[in-house]
Amino acid sequence: MSKNLDNQLKANFSIELILSAIIAVGSLVIFYFDPLQLGKELYKVLVLLLGLIVAVFIFLKSEHGSKLIYFLKETRIELRKVVWPTKDETIKTTGMIMIAVVVVAIFLWIVDAFFTWAVQLITNF
Numbered sequence: 613m614s615k616n617l618d619n620q621l622k623a624n625f626s627i628e629l630i631l632s633a634i635i636a637v638g639s640l641v642i643f644y645f646d647p648l649q650l651g652k653e654l655y656k657v658l659v660l661l662l663g664l665i666v667a668v669f670i671f672l673k674s675e676h677g678s679k680l681i682y683f684l685k686e687t688r689i690e691l692r693k694v695v696w697p698t699k700d701e702t703i704k705t706t707g708m709i710m711i712a713v714v715v716v717a718i719f720l721w722i723v724d725a726f727f728t729w730a731v732q733l734i735t736n737f
Contacts, residue, residue, distance in 0.1 A: 631670055635670065639659060640663075642656065
């Protein structure tokens with residue numbers, strides 16, 4: 613009995629997801645191809661917005677939508693726990709990175725010059 617109920621829930625989820633996708637795509641088709649002969653851009657934009665809002669609402673009521681909402685809530689909670697660096701720490705770290713980039717660039721320039729010299733030495737013989 614439980615497996616039958618799980619299968620029904622999965623089928624309902626699929627229907628909700630497919631329905632929201634069909635509504636979103638349908639509103640885009642109406643906007644771009646204008647099969648209803650709406651004429652004015654304002655009406656086409658309103659139909660597009662209404663279709664996308666309905667599609668998002670249906671998606672959020674599905675199982676994946678509730679999982680997305682839960683994930684976003686958890687993300688916000690975790691973001692509050694982040695300790696952001698101060699302005700001084702950011703400036704010092706940026707300075708150290710810039711110095712490291714210059715040092716690595718000089719090193720690579722020297723290595724490139726060495727290999728260029730070695731290849732020229734080999735090809736001249």
